[in-house]
Amino acid sequence: MARMRVTVIGCAGSFPGPDSPASCYLLEAEGFRLVIDMGNGSLGVLQRYTELFGVDAICISHLHADHCIDLAAYWIARQFTPRGPQPVIPVYGPRGTAGLAKPDLGPGSDGIAGGPRGQLRFDVRELEPGSFGIGPFLITTERMNHPVETFGFRIQHDGWQLAYSADTGESDTLVRLAGGVDVLLCEASFLDGQDDRPDLHLTARQAAAHAARAGAGQLVLTHLVPWNDREQTLAQAATVFDGRLSLAASGLVLGPGT
Ligand SMILES: [Zn+2]
Numbered sequence: 001m002a003r004m005r006v007t008v009i010g011c012a013g014s015f016p017g018p019d020s021p022a023s024c025y026l027l028e029a030e031g032f033r034l035v036i037d038m039g040n041g042s043l044g045v046l047q048r049y050t051e052l053f054g055v056d057a058i059c060i061s062h063l064h065a066d067h068c069i070d071l072a073a074y075w076i077a078r079q080f081t082p083r084g085p086q087p088v089i090p091v092y093g094p095r096g097t098a099g100l101a102k103p104d105l106g107p108g109s110d111g112i113a114g115g116p117r118g119q120l121r122f123d124v125r126e127l128e129p130g131s132f133g134i135g136p137f138l139i140t141t142e143r144m145n146h147p148v149e150t151f152g153f154r155i156q157h158d159g160w161q162l163a164y165s166a167d168t169g170e171s172d173t174l175v176r177l178a179g180g181v182d183v184l185l186c187e188a189s190f191l192d193g194q195d196d197r198p199d200l201h202l203t204a205r206q207a208a209a210h211a212a213r214a215g216a217g218q219l220v221l222t223h224l225v226p227w228n229d230r231e232q233t234l235a236q237a238a239t240v241f242d243g244r245l246s247l248a249a250s251g252l253v254l255g256p257g258t
């Protein structure tokens with residue numbers, strides 16, 4: 001596949017819902033598979049869309065469980081498969097990602113692992129704001145506005161561009177990161193009046209305002225908290241963003257021509 005394809009694996013916000021795991025996105029181009037975020041439950045659903053060991057690289061936006069916890073589960077799979085330990089793959093994340101990528105399996109695990117406890121199956125690389133390549137993708141990262149170190153991503157391939165907000169409160173940096181993208185995958189955790197804590201998450205209306213300011217071609221709302229009314233989320237965003245607008249769903253495919 002030459003052109004980029006993005007599959008939403010999980011888009012539930014803060015915890016998994018009945019229809020979706022927590023945050024996880026599969027990006028494919030030229031036979032390369034990049035996974036962004038591995039929230040609760042995502043490793044299971046991911047296997048519907050790629051072979052278990054078909055992942056070439058992983059990016060973690062931040063170390064809240066709903067974005068990263070299945071990385072530990074994936075370590076187990078790669079370490080203990082009957083095929084033998086799988087090759088080391090790069091994992092990009094904020095400071096502290098290495099601790100998650102090398103789980104402590106407890107006393108007696110040395111023998112089970114067939115080597116030193118916590119043998120690294122991931123080559124962990126700490127993110128900094130900037131641009132770099134992963135496989136065929138050009139990635140740009142910026143720090144978002146969230147209580148822990150959190151990176152938003154802009155991913156480019158063959159002239160098509162996607163931005164992903166990760167978790168963030170209002171952020172001029174997000175507007176800059178998403179400037180002119182084809183698709184902005186933006187978190188919309190809150191509804192109007194539901195929660196006014198600043199510097200944590202966006203309401204659907206705020207997400208739409210960011211997309212409008214960024215000039216995004218299409219807005220897909222994600223990090224949808226299971227107890228929120230989806231139609232209300234969409235309706236509140238639609239008052240601000242008049243471009244193409246939709247809600248993420250597990251299994252949704254985005255990319256050029258979609
Ligand atoms: Zn989250």
Ligand SMILES: [Zn+2]
Nearest residue numbers: 062064146167
């Ligand atoms: Zn978070």
